[in-house]
Every structure is written in C-alpha cells, then in structure tokens.
Amino acid sequence: MKYSFVSHLYCPKCGKNYDTEDQNQLCKCGSPLLVAYYMEELKKVLRPEHLNERRPDLWRYHELLPVKREENVVSLGEGMSPIIKMDVVGKDMNIPNLYMKDEGLVPTGSFKARGAAVGVSKAKEVGVTELAMPTNGNAGAAWSLYCARAGISSTIVMPVDAPEVTKKECLAAGANLFLVDGLIGDAGKIVANAVKEYGMFDASTLKEPYRIEGKKTMGLEIAEQFHWEVPDVILYPTGGGVGLIGIYKALRELQELGWIDEMKMPRLVAVQSEGCAPIVKAWEEGQSYAEPWQDASTIAFGINVAKALGDFLILDAIRQTEGCAISVSEDSIMSELRTVSSFEGAFVCPEGAAAFAAARALREQNWIKENEKVVILNTGAGIKYPNTIQGDSNVLHPEEALVMDKDVSR
C-alpha cells in the first residue's frame, strides 16, 4: 500500500492547484496552500484498527501526511502526547470533564516539533538544502533541530526578547541565528529579504504548506485517544493559528473517512491575550480577516502575533464549528499557571495557562456547559519558561537543620 495518499496542493482562495513534487510556497494569489489527499481511495483500504500496532508517534497517520517515501521521514519520536484528566482544576472550574493534551512531551518541549517534523521531512523530499524562517522562539528551535537531523542548513530570525532557551536550541543545532530588536513581523521581513537575496526556501508560517499537516496530527490524536468520539470543546492558544487550522482540517478529514460522526464537531476556541488579540477583535466584529494588532505584548510570547497570515482560515474554523475567540488578561495567565502546576503537578507554559484561563471564563459565562468534555492544548513545557516562576528559597549550611513553617505530622 502507498505510504502517503497525498494528491495535490490547492489554494483555498482562488482554487488553483499545485504539484507536491515541487518546492511550493504561497499561491500566486498570495494565499497559503492546503494539502489534498485521495480520501475516497484511502477510505476503502484504511480502518482505525490498522493503527493499533503502529508506534505511538505522529507517523502512525502516514497515509494522511504528505511525505511519499518513508526514507524521507525525519523523526525524533514526536507525537501521541498524553491526554490527562485534570480533576482538581476541573472541580475548581466546575468543568468535571476537563482534559489537557500535553504538548510539552514532544521533542524540543513544544508542539512546534510536529510542524517541523513534517515540514522538514517534506522539504528534504523535494530537495530543499537551505531554509530560513522567522519565529517567536519555539518554532525556530524545532525547525533548526529537525533541519540538523535532515542535513538541511537553517537560518533563524527571532525577536531579541524570545525565550532564552530557544536561542540555545538553535545554537545547539548549529543554525545561523539572528536576533531582531522588534517583533516576529520584523523578523518575517528580514527573512523575506534574505530568501530573495540568498535563494533559500522560505519556511515561514503558512508560506510552506506542510507545517499545517504536522500540526493536524494533534486533531487526529485527540480523536483516536477519545476512541473516535470527539470532545465538545477544544481550546487552543492562538498566535499564527496553524494548530487550530490543522485540528479543524484533521477532523474534517476524519469525517470524510467516516471515522468520526459527521454531525459532530468540537467547538474550536481561539484563545489570545488581551495584549495581542487580533483574532478576537475580528471575530467579535464579524470580520473575515483580522487587522494587525498595535503594540502587541504578552507574557505568553508564543501567541504574540500581531497579524496571522492564516487569519481567515482561523476565523472560518471557529465559525464552522460554532466555536469562539476569547482574550484573557495577563494576570489571569500567571495565576492560572500557578493553579495548574500546584493543583495538578503540570508545569504548563504561559500559552497553555491562557487556555486554562479561557476555559474558566467560558464556563463562568456558561458558554461551556457543566458536563461537556473539554480539551485544553498545553502547547509547550513550562521548563522552557523558568522566569514565569518567582520565589526565594532558604540556603542552608551543611550542618544546619531545616525549619518547617508549621509543624507537620503524618
């Protein structure tokens, strides 16, 4: 059987088609391209139970991924991250069926590894040898490490304020790392110029068509992990929004295959910070596109994206699923981060904490009903953001005794 059932690329705006054997970027009309598969053919030969004996990584869905030859797969073991029940926080929020999919447990400690694994594998397959990309940190870390594994040279540009550890990852990978005294949009302009100047492949968000296929696997996994009965609500911290677009695409594909109920979609929620909420503003105003956000700033650095190239796809996914877009305060992000880590032992990233804050707010508004099954995407490991936790500790001399604040006894 074929390893991949990929058919072609198509433009969701103008409808033009492209060949997946080429090095593709945006459509000539300026829109991101999406990947199509031979779904009718696949439907006849693949059943969910065929997955049972496959390894627990995202390549278990290889028929629904764009890499045609298995030898081009560049993998660090990414995917099939756990979904864990959040009983204590769920009780605190009055959402008894609250779950977290923990994307901290993928290579590089962030869900960006999914897009990188599939994007770099396909880049290798079509003969890319040098690529460049702007990033808020985690995507650059992931792409540079997967590029190292693939033998592809990478040039990464990120804001000087990006998380320190993501810079170290790029350097460990041997990438060409540049910092910019600005935002990711500024990094994007520098990359666009460099791509022209040096002829590198442009791996910017949605300027190459395959990252979304990697992110899509979050949706495939959620469906499989819930035994092909999708949850009621999925909350996703939204910057560039590729994960949300990908999850929506995955669920539509599973409906086409008949693996999930074609009448039920989870309501998809785009979560942003009040410091950078262009999608929320566009959703509230009923727009199809989002205007660039002025003076964007948030502690949840990964979602500090003033203008998303895929804004129209995000807004469409929210509307089609009867979901919503919601922004949360910086204070609520920080307090939710402490709540989740101390109540549940899950040291989440600030972006994940934002999604918890949004779940709490949506439950208070009764937009989320009490007995609904709710899944939060924690998009990365808290250990990549050590500065979110402040606190002092006593330093003892070796001969000294520790003194507990209060007497404790078993």
Place this chain on the structure above:
Amino acid sequence: MKYSFVSHLYCPKCGKNYDTEDQNQLCKCGSPLLVAYYMEELKKVLRPEHLNERRPDLWRYHELLPVKREENVVSLGEGMSPIIKMDVVGKDMNIPNLYMKDEGLVPTGSFKARGAAVGVSKAKEVGVTELAMPTNGNAGAAWSLYCARAGISSTIVMPVDAPEVTKKECLAAGANLFLVDGLIGDAGKIVANAVKEYGMFDASTLKEPYRIEGKKTMGLEIAEQFHWEVPDVILYPTGGGVGLIGIYKALRELQELGWIDEMKMPRLVAVQSEGCAPIVKAWEEGQSYAEPWQDASTIAFGINVAKALGDFLILDAIRQTEGCAISVSEDSIMSELRTVSSFEGAFVCPEGAAAFAAARALREQNWIKENEKVVILNTGAGIKYPNTIQGDSNVLHPEEALVMDKDVSR
C-alpha cells in the same frame, strides 16, 4: 484480573520480608528493599500481545508494578519514550546500530518522572501525606510535581548549584524548597534529620522501595520496543544508579516470564564522569561496594553522586551481565553534547552526552563490536541545561538585512 501482581518486599542482603501495605523504608539491616511479584501466577495469565491495546505509558505494565488499586495511580502521561536511530553519530563512532532512548520526553523533562510516578502513587496508596527528599535537582522537581498532583506535601533539599529550572519546578509545585551550600550528601543529612524531627516519609533514593519499580519500566520498554529481542549493550549515566538497577531487575523479570531469551542479557554499562567516578573505581578494583568519592564535581550534575546507597546492586548488575563501568572526561561530555545536537538534532542533557562519549570510547577499545546493537539512555532534556550551550548571535534592527557568512544557494 488483579491490577498488580505484587507479592512482598524483600531485603537483598539479609533476606527479611516486609508487607507492601505498610509505609516501608530501609530494611532493619540498613539495605534497600526490593519488590517481589507473583511471577508464576502472572506468567500463566499475561502475554506480550495483551499490551498492544494499552495506552503508551508506563502503566501498561501495571501487573509488574506495586500499585494495587488503579485509583491510586498518579500519572502525568509518563513513559513509552521514543527510541530513535542515531545514524549520523553512529557512523561517526563506527557503531551502525546505535539507538537513543529519549527520556527528555517524559513529564518534567527527565527520567526521574518514572520513579516519581510509581513512588508517589504507592506512597498515596499506603497513606503518606508528607514526604521529604534530597536531590540533585531533577528528582526533586519530579517528586514535588507528582506530590502536588497526589495532594501530598513535599519538602525538597538540593545543592545551591543544582540546575535553576529544577528549583522553579519545585516552587511551581508548591513544595517546601531548601537549598544547601554543599553536595547531595549534605542534603541527605539534612533530610534525615528533618524526617526524624517532623515525622515525614523519607523518599530519598532507595530509602523507599518503589522508585526503582518506576525506573524499571525503562527496561520493560526497551525490550518491548525491540520486539522482545534485547540489544547487546545498554549505556546508562550513573549517579545513584537506580535506573541501571531497575533495568537489570526488569530484564530478569522478563526472563522469568519467558518474554525474552533467558540466555541473553544486554551488557549494562555504568557511565560516570572523571570528576565523580566511585562506581568505576570500585569496578576496576573488583570491590563489591564503592568508597565515597572525594571532591566530587562534574558538569553532568545529575551524576554527581559521591556515594550511592545501591552501589552493591549496581556493581552486581554490571558483573552479572558482563558489562563494565567507565568514566569520561568533562571535555568529552561537552564536545559529545554538541556533536549529538548538531548531527542528530537531539539536544541531549550532559548526562546523556556522557553516555555517548562512553560509547565512543568503548567502540575505540573494541569492547563494543561494530555490529552490536547499542542503546544509550538520554536521561533528560537538554532544555533543562541551557548553560551547556554558549554562543553569540547578531542583533539586527528591524530595517537591517541579515548577512550570511558565505553565499548559499539551493
């Protein structure tokens, strides 16, 4: 069927037995206790294929774990970390069948989560409400977070030089964190006194019997991931050595079950740094116990253990499997870390890098033969050790163009 086939605890030194319903620490003779299972009974009812439909976490082996009631399981989705082929580094070392099991992909970014998951679950089952432990950082981070999830109060003492992020994890968990201006042995003494003073459960390495059962699952997984044909050599960075002891115990249990060949054991290799190599010294001198190492110091902080309580068990496992103990230089650790991350895209921890350096040395000595199947345990994520990577990056203004060192072209 029973969730656990645990039978009792026994002392490997004096043979005395203990009941797993009690809160056990060391044997009265001072030795660590080990867990026994009803293996003959289990052999009759469990087959490898029964595992196929279970979740990819370490609880898939629940019959061989000590937790009797599933509701006591405290899980963050730990286990079934990937094993990835290291073709480029393998070629560089002339070990074509080189693999890495990546323990960076478990909760808290370190293999310590395995011991914490099982240890905390069992502590919960036997009614522990407060525990204390000394740590070099990662174990304290893991135990404090799992304790938070279990509703158990934790008191953690670690050297002031421990990795910064591990302190943040303890604080995020809401643990009582104390630092000591000394080594882990000094932390151990402070904990021993605090345990007496406050009546807390002592969760120090091997002073509670269940952490080893969690670590054991690395051995179970390696066997299952290689389809029940064990590799020739397993290299393990050795501090307290619980992982090595656990892997050995796991493989013996699988032999008893008849799931792996009873004539073939992987040769187990204890890897240490030249700055702290008590096990290597004892092995070279043919001793059964190791003397405390003076002035212990290494960049691979997790293996900076001057005296391991389970030294005799480590040395026994090495001898029984015809393995060895080897120390590597600090320089080789740092250079191997860069090699692995830039050749393979795997940003390993310094302890994992030490094991790569050891594999290279053992191949050069022809102790590892060219076509042997070799598995390296990378015990944690490199992102927990950002200071291992140094380097400068250019900072650009938003209007500036990046300049590549050399002209690149597709």
